[in-house]
Amino acid sequence: MSVEKINTVVVGAGQAGVAMSEHLSLMGVPHVVLERSRIAERWRSERWDSLVANGPAWHDRFPSLKFTDVSPETFPPKERMADYFEDYVKMLDAPVRTGVDVLQVERHVGRPGFKVSTSQGVIEAVNVVAATGPFQRPAIPNIVPADAPVQQLHSSAYKNPGQLAEGAVLVVGAGASGSQIAEELQKAGRTVYLSVGEHYRPPRAYRGRDYCWWLGALGLWDEVKIKPKKQHVAFAVSGYEGGKTVDFRRLAHQGITLVGLTNAWDGAAMSFEPGLAHNIAAGDQAYFDVLRDADAYIADNGLPFPAEPQAWELLPDPECLTAPILNLDLAKAGITTILWATGFKFDYSWLQVDAFDDKGVPFHKRGISAQSGIYFLGLPNLVNRASSFIYGVWHDAKYIADHIALQNEYMAYSRS
Numbered sequence: 001m002s003v004e005k006i007n008t009v010v011v012g013a014g015q016a017g018v019a020m021s022e023h024l025s026l027m028g029v030p031h032v033v034l035e036r037s038r039i040a041e042r043w044r045s046e047r048w049d050s051l052v053a054n055g056p057a058w059h060d061r062f063p064s065l066k067f068t069d070v071s072p073e074t075f076p077p078k079e080r081m082a083d084y085f086e087d088y089v090k091m092l093d094a095p096v097r098t099g100v101d102v103l104q105v106e107r108h109v110g111r112p113g114f115k116v117s118t119s120q121g122v123i124e125a126v127n128v129v130a131a132t133g134p135f136q137r138p139a140i141p142n143i144v145p146a147d148a149p150v151q152q153l154h155s156s157a158y159k160n161p162g163q164l165a166e167g168a169v170l171v172v173g174a175g176a177s178g179s180q181i182a183e184e185l186q187k188a189g190r191t192v193y194l195s196v197g198e199h200y201r202p203p204r205a206y207r208g209r210d211y212c213w214w215l216g217a218l219g220l221w222d223e224v225k226i227k228p229k230k231q232h233v234a235f236a237v238s239g240y241e242g243g244k245t246v247d248f249r250r251l252a253h254q255g256i257t258l259v260g261l262t263n264a265w266d267g268a269a270m271s272f273e274p275g276l277a278h279n280i281a282a283g284d285q286a287y288f289d290v291l292r293d294a295d296a297y298i299a300d301n302g303l304p305f306p307a308e309p310q311a312w313e314l315l316p317d318p319e320c321l322t323a324p325i326l327n328l329d330l331a332k333a334g335i336t337t338i339l340w341a342t343g344f345k346f347d348y349s350w351l352q353v354d355a356f357d358d359k360g361v362p363f364h365k366r367g368i369s370a371q372s373g374i375y376f377l378g379l380p381n382l383v384n385r386a387s388s389f390i391y392g393v394w395h396d397a398k399y400i401a402d403h404i405a406l407q408n409e410y411m412a413y414s415r416s
Contacts (some may be wrong), residue, residue, distance in 0.1 A: 006030050008404060009116050009125040011102045013039045018085050018376030019062065019394040021094040022080035023401035029408065033131075034118060036101040039089055042135055043082035046156045051078040052239040054176055059212040060390045065091060073210070106352045107371070112411065114353070114373065124246045126373060126411070127404050128351075130362075133378040134388050136347040140340045141172075150330055155181060155341040161188035167336030168192065170270065170328075172262045174199055175234030178341030179246045186256050191334060192323075196248060196276060197261035199234040201283035203289050204245040207298065207305040211237060211290070212391075218293050220385040235342075236283070245272060245287075248280055252318035259325050269329045276302025276324045277317075284314065367400045373407075375400050 010020045013035030049058045053060045058072035101119040116123040138154035150163045155177040168191035171182040182194045202211050215221045237248040260276035298305050355371035357363045363370045378393050388391025
């Protein structure tokens with residue numbers, strides 16, 4: 001059987017893989033994009049029904065294609081986002097192959113390149129770009145056994161309130177996913193408990209500009225102003241219901257009971273760490289930091305943006321914050337479902353190359369790995385905080401495509 005040979009294989013046809021294909025084509029690099037399901041599959045089947053983009057349509061897109069059927073300030077729904085990437089592939093005439101699962105990548109011995117084993121045969125490639133992104137395997141803490149008498153599911157499997165068993169719900173994780181799902185469930189008539197740990201809570205908009213605009217204006221996308229930051233802190237921002245600031249006090253006053261970080265389960269009761277008030281206060285501090293920086297920017301540049309004094313006001317502390325619940329008997333509280341909005345882990349088991357550190361994390365600089373010819377794209381903080389967002393991944397892909405083209409020139413060089 002003949003083996004297909006090509007310069008570069010891109011694994012994944014989500015936002016990272018599509019961006020990578022555009023830049024490789026512009027650089028004249030022969031390549032193919034392999035996708036095990038459909039283009040932008042995770043937008044379609046691994047998110048809840050009411051999900052919308054976390055950024056407005058003017059921002060959450062690639063430079064070469066605007067949304068023509070939604071307002072620039074709209075937060076497009078998930079199906080529209082998936083269609084956007086399909087439209088982009090058609091516009092580029094990108095070499096995307098769907099329904100092809102990459103099973104293993106291993107380095108050739110004694111010659112350049114890699115053997116890419118797929119569900120449809122073997123491809124030999126000089127370069128491989130892992131563009132599978134940060135959402136590869138649901139991460140569920142080892143707290144409640146799978147056989148416990150309570151329904152458990154990850155946010156990636158949640159679709160809508162009707163999917164859950166009757167009864168109250170404990171949502172664990174208060175980032176973008178957890179906060180939105182908790183509010184949706186509460187508005188559907190469910191009793192909801194929301195477990196809140198450390199988080200970053202910016203304003204959705206301030207003084208007439210969306211937070212995505214402020215990220216650019218204040219140099220926060222590129223992290224020009226270096227500030228110490230913690231890793232793995234939930235990012236609580238939402239385009240839900242037209243876009244509004246995630247405000248945990250508001251959620252509590254609506255009827256959601258806030259609890260602290262989920263700690264342990266004894267077979268009947270769940271215990272929570274006592275730092276709820278501290279976590280809420282730290283989130284407030286991050287929120288006010290953005291407002292202060294924005295006010296200073298407006299003043300320094302003489303911008304005629306309207307004042308927004310109400311943005312500085314906080315609702316009164318709810319009882320669940322002043323007298324937090326530290327132990328909760330699930331059955332007595334009527335909780336029949338635990339929804340884990342606890343993020344994802346990497347899964348590079350298919351990538352059998354020397355490109356990882358001793359903890360199994362990709363070892364790279366700006367996506368260029370320690371293994372020559374292997375690249376990573378779409379990971380959080382690959383270059384900066386924009387790297388796992390649509391805006392950022394397009395620019396990161398451009399840098400990697402340029403590096404691939406340059407390395408190809410080195411390999412093609414021969415002394416006359």
